[in-house]
Amino acid sequence: MDEVRLIAGFRSEMPRASDETRRQARELLARQFEPVNFFGLPRLSRRSLLILAAVALGGGILAGSALAFGNSLFDSIRGKPAPPDVRRDFENFRSDDVFLYDPGVIPPRARGVLSFQTSIGRGTIWAAPLRQGGVCLWVRIHDARTASRGQAGGDSSGGGCYARDQVLGGKRVRVVLTGGPAPNFVVGFAAPQVRSVEVHLLEGGARRTHVYDGVFAVGNAPGTTATTAVAFDAKGRKVGSDTFWPEPSIPPAPVLKPTGPFEKLVGEQDGYRVSASIAPATGGGLCLEFEQTDVPSDSYCESRIDVQTAGPLQLLRLWWGPPVQIWRKDHTGEPVFWGYIFGRAAEDVSSVELRFEDRSSMPVPLERDHFFLALATGDRARPGHRPQVLVGRDRAGRVVATRRLDR
């Protein structure tokens, strides 16, 4: 027998994919055909819930319009003090486990907000203030099904941090966290005059819930898709809404194509290459191509890249997360060794450098007014070598812009 024939027969008894396996794979793919939520990510599975914290922090470093909450989101929350294990969860926010840098959370002041029912068990929302005047939410969902079988480890948790001025952005209601398919839930903030919120489902129907201390949460049936939160005041009048999942009647965005050559911005460290290329796109958009040494390339074009910060050094959102994506684990729970800083510089900025906590610095590649840098994170990052501030200089070498990254 020749070796090719022998190999061809090796494990040839492997059965075909079951109908269920095939169905699950098809559903996973089909979910990508749908529009994405406002995080810029597909709806998040239970396993990926933790990543919400990182995604939402990207929102946490935004600068936005003033809002009805006044100076502190946290002051409106009056629940009981959080137990030690919850405070430890908030400690993890600053322990480098979720974020590269400390978002400024104050765990000892953590309080309870509300609890709500989901299809798998009771969810509880806790809040802790941020030093700069914002709040972090931490959602814990106790899996009653596994608990009843005497199993541990089925609980889910995740959350996000929100800067003082950014959460509502002038709206009366805004959804900030979603989970799905199970536990399937929606968490959001509402302005002081909002007493109840109705969450509408794509499949039809709605669930109404009270607003507690400016926060609301609704558990939905597994597999359903929440689309819109509608806010009502004490007299039952509709005072605002937040559509966070596009209705199917909204036509899909036009397919954009690059209209010029790609310019490459390269970051390399320890022999590991990560690069982004940019090109102008039809309709004034931007195309991005992204390559990593041992990961398949990725690319996309967008009509509008979300601007996360104002000013001469704007941080931009890459398609899978916030502008400064420095996570220790990705959405599959696998370690992530690289973070990315991507943004747009004003015309008068001719060079950009990144300064680290340990006072070292490095140049940031700048092309067509866009800068991009890949950074080693987690265990690969040197102690104290966390990115702290971007500095933009004009042609004469004068500092014309700075952008802090650690707040």
Next chain:
Amino acid sequence: MAEPFQRERESWTKVQSDDGAVILESLAEPARFGEIFERHYDAIYAYLARRVGPDSGAELAAETFSRAFALRQRFRPEPIPNARPWLFGIATNLLRHHRRNEVRKLRAYARTGVDPVLDEAPDAERRADASAASRELARALAALRPDERDVLLLFSWADLSYSEIADALGVELGTVRSRLSRARARVRELLDRSGEGVVETPATVGGNDG
């Protein structure tokens, strides 16, 4: 002796010649990509399941199509309009994170005679009394360099031609030839050494399109 899957490969290419058109259309109409899934899922799953087991294989197969969908703008229908090599290339990339696991299972099979990969499959015809040749083959596959094992198994299990393997892995045709040649020689050598040697036939000497 002609290899039996050679004819199937040719007809497959004809049937699938419009993959490129479907992928192009899916840029405007994403759901069209479902056709690519329907055409190729079984082959991708079968390959991955044989390499790392049905559970990891199912996960990786789903991930392969998700990645492919996200990367579809990069698919180039020339010179090979068939998406199959491209999909196997993505699948092979994803397998890189499972190499240690794959080798561990191959070695376990060689050691115990029970294949952990087939053992995971509920409906597999398990062979507790695995042949000595199969156990030695598992040992030989585990001993190959990862890039050689990729080429050998893409050739033997995925039924890709030399040029399709080159396309899948993004390497030169000559690299495919040399890796495959080295891999086959190494397997032969290890099987010979174990006393489970193979008889060299004309069919094992040449390639398919090379």
